[in-house]
Amino acid sequence: MDARATFLLLQIQEVTVPGWDTEARITETMKYSKIETMPLTRQQALDYFHSPDLIGLGFEADAVRRRLHPEGVVTYIIDRNINYTNFCTEYCTFCAFYRPLTGPRSEEGYILDFEKIYEKIAETLEMGGTGVLMQGGIHPDLKIDWFERLFSGIKKRFPQIWLHCLTASEILAIAKYSDLSLRETIVRLRAAGLDSIPGGGAEILDDDVRRRIARIKCNTEDWVSVHRTAHQLGMRTTATMMFGVGETFEQRINHFEVVRRLQEETGGFTAFIPWSFQPGNTALGGRGWEEATSVEYLKVLAIARLYLDNIENVQASWVTQGLKVLELGLHFGGNDVGSVMLEENVVKAAGTSNCTTEEELRRIIRDAGFKPVQRDTLYRTMFLS
Numbered sequence: 606m607d608a609r610a611t612f613l614l615l616q617i618q619e620v621t622v623p624g625w626d627t628e629a630r631i632t633e634t635m636k637y638s639k640i641e642t643m644p645l646t647r648q649q650a651l652d653y654f655h656s657p658d659l660i661g662l663g664f665e666a667d668a669v670r671r672r673l674h675p676e677g678v679v680t681y682i683i684d685r686n687i688n689y690t691n692f693c694t695e696y697c698t699f700c701a702f703y704r705p706l707t708g709p710r711s712e713e714g715y716i717l718d719f720e721k722i723y724e725k726i727a728e729t730l731e732m733g734g735t736g737v738l739m740q741g742g743i744h745p746d747l748k749i750d751w752f753e754r755l756f757s758g759i760k761k762r763f764p765q766i767w768l769h770c771l772t773a774s775e776i777l778a779i780a781k782y783s784d785l786s787l788r789e790t791i792v793r794l795r796a797a798g799l800d801s802i803p804g805g806g807a808e809i810l811d812d813d814v815r816r817r818i819a820r821i822k823c824n825t826e827d828w829v830s831v832h833r834t835a836h837q838l839g840m841r842t843t844a845t846m847m848f849g850v851g852e853t854f855e856q857r858i859n860h861f862e863v864v865r866r867l868q869e870e871t872g873g874f875t876a877f878i879p880w881s882f883q884p885g886n887t888a889l890g891g892r893g894w895e896e897a898t899s900v901e902y903l904k905v906l907a908i909a910r911l912y913l914d915n916i917e918n919v920q921a922s923w924v925t926q927g928l929k930v931l932e933l934g935l936h937f938g939g940n941d942v943g944s945v946m947l948e949e950n951v952v953k954a955a956g957t958s959n960c961t962t963e964e965e966l967r968r969i970i971r972d973a974g975f976k977p978v979q980r981d982t983l984y985r986t987m988f989l990s
C-alpha cells in the first residue's frame with residue numbers, strides 16, 4: 606500500500622474508530638505527509654514566473670493536485686477568526702489592523718474580554734463551526750498566564766472546539782514577556798488547550814524583504830523555529846505567504862524553499878496558503894503599491910503547488926481574490942477553499958470585504974467540477990457529505 610493510500614485509510618479509521626488517541630493520530634498522519642515528491646528546481650520555478658503561458662502552468666499544477674487528491678474532492682471548513690486584541694508593538698507597514706499602545710490612535714485599540722470570546726465561540730458552534738482561528742497583535746501585558754486562562758476556559762466550556770491559534774510572532778512575544786523558552790511556551794499553551802498553529806506572520810520568508818516591510822517582527826529563522834518546535838512536539842501547523850510587497854521572484858522562491866525544507870525535515874505542515882497583500886489603509890499601500898493582479902495570484906498558487914508537492918493541501922483564497930478567482934484557483938493547484946469564515950477583521954481593515962456562505966462555496970466547488978466536503982482544521986474529512 607502506498608503512502609497516500611495509507612493516509613486515506615487513516616482518515617477513514619478516524620471516522621469509524623471512536624476514541625482513537627488524537628495525539629498518536631496526528632503524529633501518524635504527520636509521518637504520512639512526508640509524501641514522495643517530484644519538486645520543481647529553482648530555475649524551473651523562475652522560468653514559470655517569467656513565462657506568459659498561464660494555462661500551461663495551470664495544467665502542470667492541476668496534475669500535481671490530481672496526483673495528491675485523485676478523489677476529486679475540494680474541502681472547506683466552517684470556523685471563525687477571532688482577533689483578541691488589535692494593540693500591537695510591531696508596526697508592520699503592510700498592516701491596517703493594528704493600533705499602537707500609546708498616542709491618539711490607541712483609543713481605537715481593544716482587548717476582548719474572555720466572556721466576549723466565549724460568546725463568539727458559542728455562536729460559532731451554533732452555526733456548525735468546528736474551530737476558531739484566534740490571533741492578535743503583540744501586547745506586552747498579555748503573558749502566558751493570560752493565554753493559559755483563556756484556552757483552558759474555552760476548553761472547559763467547549764471541549765469540542767479546535768483551537769488553531771497564535772502566529773509565530775505572537776508565540777515568540779509570549780515567550781519573551783513571560784521569560785520562558787520557546788519550547789516551554791508551546792508546551793504550556795498546548796497543555797492549556799492550543800491544538801494547532803496557523804502560519805500567519807510568514808509574509809515573505811526572506812530577511813531582506815522582512816527588514817523592509819516588518820522591521821521589528823520576527824525574522825525567517827525565528828518563524829521556522831516556532832514551527833519546527835511545534836512539529837517536534839507533535840503539533841500540526843500551516844504555512845502561509847503574503848506576496849505582492851515588492852519582492853522579487855527569487856525572494857518568492859526563497860520562501861517556498863524555506864517551507865519545503867522544513868516540511869522535508871518534519872512533515873508537520875498540513876497546508877500552504879498564499880494570498881496577496883491588500884494595500885488599502887496601510888503605510889506600504891500609501892506609497893503607491895499596486896495590488897497583485899489575479900493572473901499574478903494564479904501564478905503564485907500554481908507554482909506553490911508545484912514547488913511544495915510535499916505538502917498535502919494548497920488553499921485557494923476567496924477572502925483576498927473574490928469568488929470568481931477562487932473558482933479558477935481550483936484548476937491552478939488549489940484543493941481547498943479555506944473557511945466559510947463567520948468573522949474576519951484583518952483583511953477587512955485594509956478595505957477588502959468579500960463575503961460568502963457555505964451554500965455559495967459548495968456551489969462554486971461543484972461548478973468547478975469537484976465534490977464539496979466539509980473538513981476540520983487538520984484537513985480531515987470525516988464529515989461524509
Ligand code: SF4
Nearest residue numbers: 693695696697700703
Ligand atoms: S501584522 Fe500582526 S504583528 Fe504586524 S502590525 Fe499587524 S498585528 Fe502587529
